[in-house]
Amino acid sequence: MFKKILCAIDGSDHAGKALELAIDLARKYDAQLLLLHILLRNVDAPELQRFAEIEGLTKTVTPEVDRLRVVDSRTEILRIGEIESISTGVLANIAEHIADSARHEAEGAGVENVSVAVLDGDPAKRILEYAKRQDVDCIVMGHRGLSDVKSLLLGSVSQRVSNQAPCTCIAVK
Numbered sequence: 108m109f110k111k112i113l114c115a116i117d118g119s120d121h122a123g124k125a126l127e128l129a130i131d132l133a134r135k136y137d138a139q140l141l142l143l144h145i146l147l148r149n150v151d152a153p154e155l156q157r158f159a160e161i162e163g164l165t166k167t168v169t170p171e172v173d174r175l176r177v178v179d180s181r182t183e184i185l186r187i188g189e190i191e192s193i194s195t196g197v198l199a200n201i202a203e204h205i206a207d208s209a210r211h212e213a214e215g216a217g218v219e220n221v222s223v224a225v226l227d228g229d230p231a232k233r234i235l236e237y238a239k240r241q242d243v244d245c246i247v248m249g250h251r252g253l254s255d256v257k258s259l260l261l262g263s264v265s266q267r268v269s270n271q272a273p274c275t276c277i278a279v280k
Contacts, residue, residue, distance in 0.1 A: 109133075109244040111138060111241060111242060113238050115247075115249070116142055116144050117145070117249070121249025124280070126142075126247075129247040132245065133213070134218055137219075139222070141241055141243065142206060142223045144205050144206050144209075145225075145228065146202055159201075203225075207223075239273070243274055247276075248264070249265065250280045266278075
């Protein structure tokens with residue numbers, strides 16, 4: 108049924124559950140599994156800090172968050188994506204960690220054809236563009252990601268992808 112399955116990964120709990128389902132589907136249908144991470148420009152400082160602590164990335168993330176707090180004492184309530192000075196290198200390190208972990212999980216579970224991509228930009232737009240370019244049959248993603256505050260105002264990435272995608276979309280809770 109599915110030949111190419113795209114799983115959007117951002118390090119959130121819902122993305123982890125989506126990855127589990129995508130791995131299961133890829134094994135069941137002997138499908139190619141495409142893992143896609145969009146740089147975390149829309150994640151607020153406290154959420155990024157919590158993620159870094161859980162994933163053991165505090166040496167990379169904490170200095171950047173602290174630097175932003177010095178630059179603007181309102182960082183705690185501002186979205187990091189709105190602060191132009193966030194280091195792309197820090198986001199790239201986080202992306203590499205998330206992508207490597209997901210690839211290892213998929214390969215460890217027996218998925219033979221796994222590829223990983225990391226993009227920058229609007230998450231919904233990039234996911235849709237990548238899905239179209241790769242001609243995927245199914246998109247699996249978390250119902251909510253790390254950027255919940257923005258999604259309450261503008262609609263979630265999963266809602267926008269589901270509404271615009273030309274293929275099957277599964278949003279996992």
